[in-house]
Amino acid sequence: MKLTKSVSPQDKKIINRIFWRSFTVFASRVGATKAHAPGFMYSIMPALDKYYEKDKAGHREAMMRHTTWYNITQNVGTFVMGLVASMEKKTAQDPNFDPETTVAIKTSLMGPLSGIGDSIFWGVLRVIAAGIGISLASQGSVLGPLLFLIIYNVPSILARYYLTYMGFTLGDTFIQDMYKSGSMQLLNKAASTLGLMMIGCMTATMVQFKSKLSIPITGGKPILIQTYFDQLWKGLIPLLLTLCCYWLLSKKVNVNWILLGVLILAIILGLIGVV
Template sequence: MTCVTMNFQKNCLLLKVDNIRKERISLPNAEMTSQEKHILRQSFLKNMGLMMSTNQITSQSKAFACSMLPGLDIWYKDDPEKKKEIFARHAGEYFNTQTIMAGLISGIALAMEKQQAESGEDLSETITSVKSALMGPTAGIGDSLFNNCCRIIIASVAIGLAANGNLLGPLFFVVLFGGGTLILKYLATLIGYQQGVTFVNEAFSKGIIPIITKAATILGSLMVGALVATNCKINIVLAPTINGVSLSIQEILDGIAPGILSILLFFWVFSRIQKGSSPTKLIFLLMGICIVLAFLGIF
């Protein structure tokens, strides 16, 4: 299913890029001016609110529109009505992608908005097409590579440190994952502004993106299994005596499959979350069950 989806997104993106090329859109020079660097820094900061302003109708569009403001304030300082029109367009269009990769689309949109302002051409439909074409592929890349792979690997190390009472555990996660994602998002904004859709198009055409996405998904799944096995331990201490022989239930279960209760618990919790159950309620439910079972001498 993942391969089919990625191929569909690739074909859609290539089709959009072919249409965009017909518009003869140019990109900024590799050497950016101090003003352009300032615009990109401010755009990056405003893009930080992507998940804080999301809604059910246009999703992340409000923060995305705000990320366009640093450029619009300069390019349309003498035409406030046009600036309002462009801002309203971005704020009213549906936008939803992975937060790190959103920087890439913001950079591309800024470059295209700059060309529109300088050339006087109406590129609004083209800009909307680019955003729509990139949302799906970039979300797939970002979720697989960053959310489902890098985050899990870093979290596994941090959890191991924290489980041993080491305060470096949470700091390790915040600095490495939190700080790392900020750096990557800023770099994505720069790349998007300088390289545009060409960067994503070449990555897809060379087959790099599907390979990275699939590898990251597999590695992330392996890390989830390792996390469950090492950090979700269920030990049944109940050992009833039958005909003078102590019967260890835990040893019987380990003989069938080591860690089988941890795996079953994981899939049960996962299924409940998939059906809309609150993670917080599940945590308190499990705490209550463990307390009762420990009181009864089962755990």
């Protein structure tokens, strides 16, 4: 691929090491003030060690620069790592280059890239992978969890790999060009729309609520309440339950409490014969 071929063998070795080290980022959280800064520093350390090989003071200053707060959707975070590596190389070679620019650009990219990464990988790809995996697993197929891992992780790993090179080769102008052309807004909107469609499909097919309540009729068959629900709006109760859970999440209610509440509600309704 052109991105990898345009890099020197020395830089390619450094970028590959950054890519492999990037998997440790989320294992390095040290609190709200630094978040994943140690993991970021560990990931780009091969670049710092090489480019500041003969400048111990510069190496120390570069390490200090990257002790600041860092948090990003790591599926796309390797773009920032590659970008920072290229800018640190420029800092080491050009004494007139302002090193604070590196920190400023790194910080400014966290929000936009996380928005894209969350929409694509968490909002769309994970939902699709989970939908396929759960569907197969519910039928007792071992392919369910395997396909979930494959569908989610293969694109994620490929994105991590090539975005590391993209960040290193294209530099800070890439994001700026996307914003100027309007591609960034279009990508965000497309990913958000697809994510909402998938959530709607999963709500309709996977959230189950069938009432056993009925109205007895003398001399005839009882009228099932569920029949009227389906005639009024098929899937209305599952939709309301999903919206209720979403509302609780928006109120910062812990997801574990929501799951526990749904479980208890299901048990109670089952015991009294509602479902």
